[in-house]
Amino acid sequence: MAFRVTRQILFTQVRTIRHKPWIPKFRLIRQMQPWVQPFDPDLISIGGKSGGERSTASEIREHLRRNGLMPPLIFQDRPINLTHSGRIFDEYVPPEGDGKSSLLSTEMVTEMKDTVVKKAKTSRAAVRIKKHKPTFSTASFPSEADAIYKEVLSLLPKFYDNEERLLELTTEKAFAEMTAGLKLRTLHWDFVGSLEPPRVVSCRTEEALGKGNVFGQVTIRFHTQQILAIYDRFGRLLFGHPTSPVDVLEYVVFENYITDEYGRWRIHGKVVPSWARGFAAAPQRTRRLPTQSESSAQG
Known part of the structure; x- marks a missing residue:
């Protein structure tokens, strides 16, 4: 039985400085030139x-x-990174009071009317993503996103040691944003539980640098209970509490370079609504109220 061997040749463009002419008859003259x-x-x-x-x-x-010398060639070529888009397409705008307002409130009724238009865009984008990634589904993707979300947050406290794995789960943009303020601080994080199951709230696709380079982004809504505490280099508590869980509502954007056959879903950013930016930026510490026995003992 004869086997057919197929070899794949990879061509890589290499830019080098060429000092010799193309005409081979000048080879002897080049040898006679003094150094x-x-x-x-x-x-x-x-x-x-x-x-x-x-x-x-x-x-x-x-x-x-x-002296017959050529001026040095200065290359100013800059590398192009196509692993991520660098921005969020058509950023999802969550309704004000999401996670707290009732379904019968005026704000939620208005949001349900606007959701009809958003769902149409999400459906079209989901179909386009599925053409490139046949295994993608808005019903099964939240579980995959939840596993990525938990693993990233568990590796974040020691991001120096886990940088290689974090770059497999997050884009370069998200990695820089998540680790910007943690270089001289200590992060303590623990997952308590989910208040609501994660769900897809938005899907978008867009082409970058011409046709054929398609990026897909999916926004997942997470409503969980977490324990978060940030300490400075002297061990002083700056944010959160090491034992008290808090309710966290986040809209995390996952991105995939769907044109690439081996592209994977990675965390690309987080949507912070305008009505919640003041709360997200203000550092706050959680304090536990003393019990009746503790207050009586102090009194």
């Missing part, structure tokens, strides 16, 4: 100048031409 020391304006004086004086650009150019 000339490369020109360094800091070591060689031009026009009778001392070593402490620097030469001008015109003098350097004239010296290079006289």
Whole structure:
């Protein structure tokens, strides 16, 4: 039985400095040329100048031409990162009082009317994501997102040691935002439980840098109970409480470069509504009220 071996050749563009001409008959002439020391304006004086004086650009150019030297090539090519989009498409706007207001309130009724338009965009985006990722489903994805969300937060307290794994679960944008204020601080986090199951609230797709580069973003609503405490380098409590759980309502955006066959879902950012930005930015500490026996003992 004969087996057919298929080999794959990978071509990589490499930019190098080429000093020899294309015509091979000048090879002997190149061998006869004497070696000339490369020109360094800091070591060689031009026009009778001392070593402490620097030469001008015109003098350097004239010296290079006289000695038959080519000016150095300065490459200013910047790498392009296509692993993430760098922004959030059509940011989801949560209703004010979400997680606290009743379904019969005026705000929630108005939000239900606007949800009809948002659901149409979400459905179209979900269909487009499923064309590239056949296993994607708005019903099963929240469980996958919940596992990523918990693993990222569990690795975040020691992000120096877990940087490689965190970059597999978060984009470069999200990793920089999550670790910006933790370099000289200590983070303590623990998951208590879910108040509501996570669910998809928004799906969006957009092309970047031309057709064919499609990014998909899915916003997941998490309503959980967590324990969070942040200490400074001296061990003083800056935020939260090490034992008291708090209710946390978050809208986390997951992104996938769906054009890539091996693209994976990663945390890309978090949506903070305008009516909650003041609460999210203000550092606060949780305090436990003393019991009746403790207050009587102090009195």
